């Protein structure tokens with residue numbers, strides 16, 4: 001019963017050790033990832049995984065939920081405090097299912113909603129034809145301006161008034177700029193739509209006060225908990241000001257779309273929210289943006305074209321069209337050198353989402369490790385050397401060694 005993993009299963013244990021080494025020795029630049037704390041992992045690895053607790057605190061379908069209730073209530077209270085909302089549902093298993101639950105609570109199947117064009121940074125759940133959102137509802141898209149590569153609120157408004165969607169989604173996976181939620185609120189009010197803010201990517205920046213609060217403007221917020229927020233893999237849905245809407249969201253999560261909650265993950269969320277409420281997290285959130293700006297400035301100084309010419313957040317999108325390399329190739333050669341990032345379409349990309357003309361990078365992981373602006377300069381240099389010499393095995397080997405050395409000064413765990 002109580003044997004350790006290394007005794008029970010050498011294979012899985014071994015691969016976990018390998019993965020820990022990979023996380024330790026490479027530069028994690030994936031904008032949607034982070035390193036959660038040992039405290040969060042302790043909660044997620046706890047015997048809470050054994051419990052069934054369908055329902056909500058005080059209203060469970062199974063016995064034995066005395067302590068589970070307390071933990072979920074802590075997570076709810078902390079989430080509400082962090083984001084300034086009247087309601088929180090912390091049971092959502094993932095960002096995609098949180099969006100499903102919320103759309104399920106706000107619309108009938110077949111109704112129309114609006115989100116950002118997917119190739120410009122929208123998420124699959126914001127209307128992709130292969131996703132439930134595109135199959136069960138009628139998505140219409142707004143686009144970023146071709147010149148500035150930023151949201152044009154007059155265009156969004158025009159589109160919204162023409163289309164009269166029931167829901168407008170704001171919040172993206174690959175948009176480097178701050179979103180003006182006040183403008184989105186005005187647009188939603190004018191066309192009678194709900195405003196859903198999907199802050200999955202930058203929730204930690206909002207929680208830490210490095211970006212302005214969203215709850216004064218949105219009707220509902222959805223967010224993952226594992227990106228900038230630095231919690232366990234999972235998500236939540238928050239009704240900002242309307243408790244009745246919150247009850248509808250709760251019903252849509254359970255019994256609408258999910259069964260029993262992942263109590264161990266909810267405990268991890270409660271711990272992560274506690275961490276995010278501490279003053280150090282405010283510094284962390286601010287440093288993420290300082291690092292992203294430093295990295296962006298250095299990349300531009302080294303001759304890279306950045307989508308929208310910079311960043312206001314944790315995220316940078318590099319346009320590779322003048323570098324003679326695709327996003328797909330860049331991702332592969334960077335990985336060979338120990339730089340972990342992802343290919344990404346850029347606005348009005350002429351290449352397919354599988355190939356792409358861009359790469360997306362972000363600073364949440366490196367900032368968690370304690371890196372600051374001076375290390376960001378080094379990181380930009382590593383990227384430059386590899387992208388300029390994609391076929392040069394010596395360059396990649398040398399960069400990989402230098403990165404390992406840099407990483408050893410900023411341990412993850």
Ligand SMILES: *Cc1c(COP(=O)(O)O)cnc(C)c1O
Nearest residue numbers: 094095096123172173198200201
């Ligand atoms: C990451 C993300 C999601 C999906 O989260 P999963 O946990 O991967 O399902 C949804 N919306 C946005 C904007 C995201 O960035």
